[in-house]
Amino acid sequence: MPGVGPGYGVTMTPRPVRVLTALLIATAAATVVVEVLNFWYAPDHGTGLAVRTGWAFARTLAWLVLIFQVRRARATAKPLSLILTMTTLFAVGRLIVPATGRPPLPGLIGFGVLALLCLTVVVLLHRHPAVDAHLIHQPRRLTLTRDGLKLREAPPGDPWVLTARLASFSYSPLMLVPALTAAGTLRHQLEWTLAVLFWILAGIAVSYVALLCAFFVGRGSQTARLTLASVTLVVVAFDLPLCGILLGADGLIRDGAPLVVAAALTLYALWRTARSPALAG
Structure with missing residues (x-):
């Protein structure tokens, strides 16, 4: 006002x-x-x-x-x-x-x-x-x-900590959107039902993992930074093949690309936090 x-x-x-x-x-x-x-x-x-x-x-x-x-x-x-x-x-x-x-x-x-x-x-x-x-x-x-x-x-804290937190929080919806999209195609490929179910559960679980890691990243934990970086790589390695197999090249571009960008931003932010004197160590 x-x-x-x-x-x-x-x-x-x-x-x-x-x-x-x-x-x-x-x-x-x-x-x-x-x-x-x-x-x-x-x-x-x-x-x-x-x-x-x-x-x-x-x-x-x-x-x-x-x-x-x-x-x-x-x-x-x-x-x-x-x-x-x-x-x-x-x-x-x-x-x-x-x-x-x-x-x-x-x-x-x-x-x-x-x-x-x-x-x-x-x-x-x-x-x-x-x-x-x-x-x-x-x-x-x-x-x-x-x-x-x-x-x-x-x-006041390192702005890159906030960036890493928010970027990692986006993993869950960016995984759930293609997983739910793939669920709508299961009538044509029922053999992938368990994989899609696990995909949905993984999308939900990663939100809790990212939340816990992000909390300790803000406290300057080196272990939390490494854990969040490892989770980021696992999420990308898990999500992209499923997007390609179940949704094709179109789904890989539409749904995989946003996750790759979010993951890259998270990793860069974690690298910047590691270089911060206030948070390193």
Whole structure:
């Protein structure tokens, strides 16, 4: 909320932050519009399209979380924006390209507008000094005090820790989307039923493993960094062959590529945390 004038103790929200908020709202709206257009023009409304469109809509809610974090001046807005824009472009992009034929022109135009909005959002969040000065508040966590447990703001930490955490948290949905898509094709390949079931269970289990590892990575644990890096490699080695076998080359590109990018970002962030004097050791 803008300030009401000098002497009232209310800080005026910087103009770049207000512009950024408006851009985030426009990006969330554009995401929904493009997804509706893609679904409308899609020649085949099968299980795969339904699952991927449902995930795309569910992920749209994350834009509202990002808007909230920017308005609350949370430092977590930066890594969240990076993961969100990346997964949004991949998720929407794979909906545009049909299994056969050319993508519809309205979908291509909408995707171009969405890509431009995402790029602008990332540049503002990571490069504008006024936005950088605004995003100073750290996540809150339970702290034991003399008066009991209280939610307090965590001390400033390495931003690459937040990036590694958020990137690794995306493993679970990025595994579950192709697994559920493959489940819709089992009537034609029943011999893969157990593999798909294990795929779904692994997608659920990896969320807990990533959460536990990410917690200790923030505490500077070398073991946690190595464990999360190992989990990342196992997830990629497990997910990509199943995408290729059960969903074909199309599924490998649509569903495997986002996971590879998230894994690469996690590994790079872990490498950066290992080089941080505050967290190394």
